[in-house]
Amino acid sequence: MGALSKRAAGAALINANIGLFACPICQQAMDVYDQGRLTCTTNHSFDIAKQGYVNMLTHSAASKYSKDLFESRKTIIESGLYDPLEEKIAELIGQAKTVLDTGCGEGSHLARIMSQIGGIGVGIDIAKEGIVTAARHYPEQIWCVGDLAKSPFAKDSFDVILNILSPANYEEFKRLLTASGCVVKVVPQSGYLQQLRAQLYADSAQETYSNEQTVERFRESFSHVSVERLTYTVPLSSILVPALREMTPMGWHKAQQEEVNVSEITIDVDILVGRV
Template sequence: MNPARIARFGDSERYFICPICHDTLHLDGTSLRCANRHTFDIAKQGYVNLMPAAKQSPFYNSESFANRARILEAGYYDHIRDAVLDTIQRHIGVPADMGLAGLRGDARPAILDVGCGEGFYSRAVQRANPQADLLAFDISKDSIQQAAREDSSMAVRWFVGNLADLPVRSHAIDCMLDIFSPVNSEEFHRVMKDDAIVIKAVPGVHHDEQLRELARKQLRNTDYSNEQIIKQFGEHFDVLETSTVSRTFTMPPDDLRTFAHMTPLLFHVDIDALDLTQISALTIEARIIVARK
């Protein structure tokens, strides 16, 4: 195995705890191991499975993540990615030419990407902030395998994990990223430092509206809103700001079909029954919320 794929876990005791007994995990050869000898091997792709019994949704498999990667690599979510990067920079409060190096003196700040999927945002954040320690997890082994395989930096600490019981030390994280993923406020509070921030993105009200209108007869709720999710988030965190980023793209038929198959908003829709030729453009929109404990 490439030594760099292992080296990123060299200081695992700073961040990781055993998912079985919650004791500290240390790098031991090519594995993470706790004092009780629970052992988790580092896979050849460069990730560690800290949720061996994980059961992923049938909607999130290698095919769906490959579809997501195609859409992301085509640039349709670049405006959301750039807004997230800008938000990290502004709220951590370090000059752009310093990256994150000055956040905590000589300590490397830690960013945790929650439900990172195929790693699109994690890799972008790591490239923009090489001085930070970036941890990224998903419950889907397929997605983490893909994310680690495509990480040319070999710097992100990829792991399979459970949002309900994060294998992460308490008060270890400076910045939580939650991009289109669920929130577990209790676990977020536990792993966050006292002055840490959360950056959360949810689909905007106009997100996928052209596809949703086409699939109206198959959708349970034709009116789409994340206001209840935003309200609940605000009950557990001190919201500092919210913003909306939105772009409407002219999209070729192949990309549109790929998008329709990968978006969670249409998971319960018969895509083949839709006449996608009626759509030539698609809106991709997100609400970005910044909050503290």
Template sequence: MKSKLEQSSELIEMSAALMRCPICETDLQFQAPRSLVCKEKHSFDLAKPGYLFLARHALKATKYDQTLFEARKRLIRTGFFKETMAEVLAQIEALQKSKLVLFDAGSGEGSHLAFLTKQLQETVRFAFGFDLAKEGIRQAARDFSGITWAVADLANCPLQTGSVDVIVNILSPASYDEFSRLLAAQGILIKVIPEAHYLQELRQFFYQDERQTYSNEAVANRFYEHFDVVYEKRITKQKTLQKEEQVDLLTMTPLGFQISEERKAAFLDSGTNQMTLDHRIIVGKKKADA
């Protein structure tokens, strides 16, 4: 039986033609046993957990650490994002395209992309999950096989021009010029952004200023400037969270980054067990003049 590293190596060998060097932007070729090399001799080795490091520079430490991504994975498993991901899946299925190339831009620890590839099965030819958070990608490679995982900068994406059929960008910063470059002629971008009531219970408890409310209009307008919208839907659901699930939410959301442990404990003791999921899903295609 092949090891996980051998399986990952075979996958990057098959998908290498769709990738390009993040340093000089030339084609990458597979070099046994587990490397990608460009004609300028820039070389990228598959790490033991099964992911590639395709960022130009070493990364600084951030709050996006192992604890955060483990909490995120546990919360996703509860079905907190169930309705949102069901709609994302429906939009991909509506393409009725076989052997598509799927790219999760800002994939984190990989749960969303793994869900999509599992549901789509043979419809997906190749799936790529890229993120600058090394710990997220390390966990994704550890937990989910059959996907090419890489630490990579979305503003300098190591994929070939016009190589992607579907980009998903879920609660993550976007790089629209790169997304437009990457998409095939009939490809689509699916972006999920928080709406006004998303996690409003946290905002109202922790903040007494303008942060109590949230507007995504600036985020949405940037999408509209760069892509032609073909579908849009808002999903709002009340979710009941157990105390340990609330702990995971506080651990994974950036809303909790600046909150003291004492204030978090006070929220957990407040008896609030309802949390609002409020997302806008926008599907777009490249503008005709792009």
């Protein structure tokens, strides 16, 4: 027998973890049918794409993020720039069996973290372009186009929810967590990508950054919170500068031909861990 198609392989992986899913329309339980559809008990149906991901959006959604942005993000993450961050997250979450990455983009962070800890990872993003890229490159995890405001997941399903440099939905996070689960949120600190910011935002208010309000809101949302700062600076090959610029909103307002010279880059983030 030949290898499974990507659709069949994705359907099999979803089916093996079907308890994680609930219909985003009626919240009923779901099943996989014909290796191509995810259907609830009241017959709401969502197609599993040929690339192996499932689209569970209940409304149209325009994304400002392009395929090129997600490919650039993958290039930067696979260069090792975020290795210390991913290793720290893997250390914090230990042997979690179910991990949801919210705003996962093209899935590189989740795939690399899950390769260190095992278990099953599920990535969700409203941007179809990101999920298509994730499914193409990381078929070992489950990928879902969706919106947590109309959640396609069952209550009490995930041991860990990752929220890496992405907007949050804390009430939904708390609904989805298991009793002993935690949310790991990564937010920029003042030195994050400071070399790039210094050139693209020179002499403007955006040259500096504060995450104080974001951290305070996280503290208000969870009963038990820890905050750990991670800061490091590494050399950056000139070949990677265009990709770094492409993947961050900092570069979008500048003409692409405008020269940016960065030989090293700083990752400076707070890692917030919250428990209900």
